[in-house]
Amino acid sequence: MRLLNKKALVTGASRGIGKAIGERFLAEGAELWGLSAGEPADLAGRIAGAGGKLHWISADLGDTNAVEGIIEAVQKEAGGFDILVNNAGVTKDGLSFRMSIADFQKVLDVNLTSAFIIARTVGREMIRKRSGSIINMSSVVGLHGNGGQANYAASKAGLIGITKSLAREMASRGVRVNALAPGFIESDMTAAMSEEAKGKMMEIIPLKRSGKPEDIASAALFLASGDSSYITGQVLSVDGGMFI
Template identity: 45%
Template sequence: MRLDGRQAVITGGGSGIGRAIALRLASEGASVAIVDINEASASAVATEIEKAGGTARAYVLDVADADAAVEVMKQVAEDLGGIGILVNNAGITRDNLLIRMSPDDWDLVLKINLKGTFNCTRAAARIMMAGRWGRVINISSVIGQIGNIGQASYGASKAGIVALTKTTARELASRGITANAIAPGFIETPMTEKLSEKVRDGLNSMLIIKRFGKPEDIANLVAFLASDEADYITAQTINVDGGMAS
């Protein structure tokens, strides 16, 4: 299997896209660390993987907490024998029109989505560098490229992830580590199920492929980027969006 012997950390691995990524990487042979702020969902995904014959452990972490990120990554490396793959997937929305968006909500979204990606990359990079091989895969969004009404904070956090990815790629390349971002379009998950029919119809009209995405559509690309086949791909943002942002 193409990820045999690799250890993968997936933040926000307890739900939606993160869950699909964790299941997929485990099915390709990686031992996986499901890292989530929600203990119950992280444990449920780890159990699901173990039942299917894979190797998984659950860890509780608020990615916004830099010190805790260092501790959790150390623990993961100890438990799994290193960290080769980091998928920064944990993310939230606190949508509101710009003039109604509270500074606190702005800060929270930036702190979890953007700073959380920095915190986990910083903590895992030291461990990856020691192994002289690594894959950092950051989940951005089409909203970071095209913006969206009500999503000033979310879009800014996701655009920031693209810039962070490029610097990560440049700083870590000499240690055999690549860094890439994925920009999903509209994916059916708990995050998007609360959107109204009107918003869904508007988004649907932007699609070239006339269906919303599935978490597995994102997991397919993560599995490829995490593999040795993607050895010469770094600093890229790849859209998996049915053509939405084209």
């Protein structure tokens, strides 16, 4: 029970990586506030073994003007958070020369701007309490780029910049800020890839398998818990060795 009596906010918790993180945090004793876009609140029931320790927020993180107010209200109700995982993310892929500015901006709004707003809103309270762990979900694409994903790569690279800057700003107040950079993880986001693209991906993964959301959840638990108490401002790749 590494997160007993801890309160965690996880965005994008309805499926995939965020859901696995939520389940793992609950199993380790945390009280969880899960946020996702537009899904009905009863979807929360799909998270196993939650009991009364799960609260659900439906909110569109694409509406950057509304985010601060929503998170402030949730935070007030929760009495502050010990852990934040900025995990919600979208893709709107296309070659740069054809990509509409609307598609570029949409990905930046959800993946980067809202994550920044949430981090500083939750971070203010963490600073007041002199403790907390913030985890931003970046990607190997934020570290290395990817053809057809200039918007997504910019958002994920931006998250790394925010992670390192916030880590410097908050370290003296007992708050740690780190990022995870998953590689090729089985989820709805990657299910749409062609078999050919998946095959090419497998060729460059030394561990010779795709990752599972649970692989990311284990790393998130490490960064959320006291096990990583001397680690801040870091980007932890969880990619099967894709970019050794």
